[in-house]
Amino acid sequence: MSLFKQVDKSGILVTEVCAMSDAALRLNNHLEQLLGNPLPVRIRAWDGSQAGPPGAPVLVVRNRRAVRRLLFKPGELGLARAWVAGDLDIDGDLYTALGLISGLVWERDEDSRSLSEALRDPRARSAVRGLVQLGGVPLPPAPPREEVRRRGHLHTRRTDRRAVSHHYDVGNDFYEIVLGPSMVYSCAYWESPRGTLEAAQRDKLELVCRKLGLTPGQRLLDVGCGWGSMAVHAAREHGVSVVGVTLSQEQAAYARKRVADEGLTDRVEIRVQDYRDVTDGPYDAIASIGMAEHVGADRYLEYARDLYALLKPGGRLLNHQIARRPEREETTYHVDEFIDAYVFPDGELAPLGTTVTQLERARLEVRDVESIREHYGLTLRRWVANLEADWPRAQRIAGPGRARVWLLYMAACALAFERNRIGVNQILAVRPPASGASGLPLRARTWN
Known part of the structure; x- marks a missing residue:
């Protein structure tokens, strides 16, 4: 810059060089002016500052x-x-950085405000003008190609199939990296944080089987069967016949191969089928693990009634589902912008109480609710570690953008569970027989 001072006495070039070598400072100052608080992270800008x-x-x-x-x-x-x-990256511990940045987006105290709130404040015009100058061309950038373009009504058979395909048909090889040998894509059940992911997922599958009271010869419907882990475990360890349904062609192909490799084709059938089209009940038990989040507010009672109709009297339902915390004014299910656009299109989270109410409206009797929130934080951190350990191959398989989606999604969700922003619950319900007897033992929690 001193060279420009010698060459150009007008100061114009000096101004230009300064503007190109202090972008981080200017960005930091404008954001702090907008937010009214110091930024909790350090900024490194495109000019190296x-x-x-x-x-x-x-x-x-x-x-x-x-x-x-x-x-x-x-x-x-x-x-x-x-x-x-x-366009953005993090240098340093991902969880620490996300925890600090989350205060600008989700978790604010009474003395702070979010960036979107600040930009709407008429008093922030000077800072906004400064950011506009830093941003350059005053046109909105196109969203990344990984973002879902919404078409049609929510939660029709067609849109649900498209949403499931977006999330699950990333590639079985990619999910093998993230999930490990168990290929279970839901919260594990940990005896200790020092345990292995495979053991914790096996324990979760066994917990579900015991809650359902599975015995040899019974029929189990696995709604949203994924890559077949629950179906294989239930058939192999408990001697039941299983029908697993999924909307993902890739999942179904993978699950069928696993079933064949285990020699269980006489006891396990994997279908590419919407749960609403299953008509071959009654079943002795139904497992719905990590699927109900896709159902949607308008369809949830229909979902509960459909499962009720597929159960025999005395049959049990295990509904394993993520829940959000209730708001003061409940008007709709919660939709997370990032997850809706990039991860689970059309997914909606409800409070636990809402879910229990809908199941009971469908005439199911809720007999047990177990929160396993802390277990999901542990599970997600292991998935993140798996992804980071094989990061170059994950990017080759899924593409750099999609791999970055999964890394952000899983790390952010780990923090959300750990900080009690969201929870996950296993709800055990029964279709009551005419006699009123639930069929559960007097001390039902023998599964623990």
């Missing part, structure tokens, strides 16, 4: 497009788009 608290995790702003994404879609979705596109 840095600003912010020393020793803090570094938010790497790779280009001006990242600034434009935050301006045109402030908050969670703008940050997610920038992350997926590679």
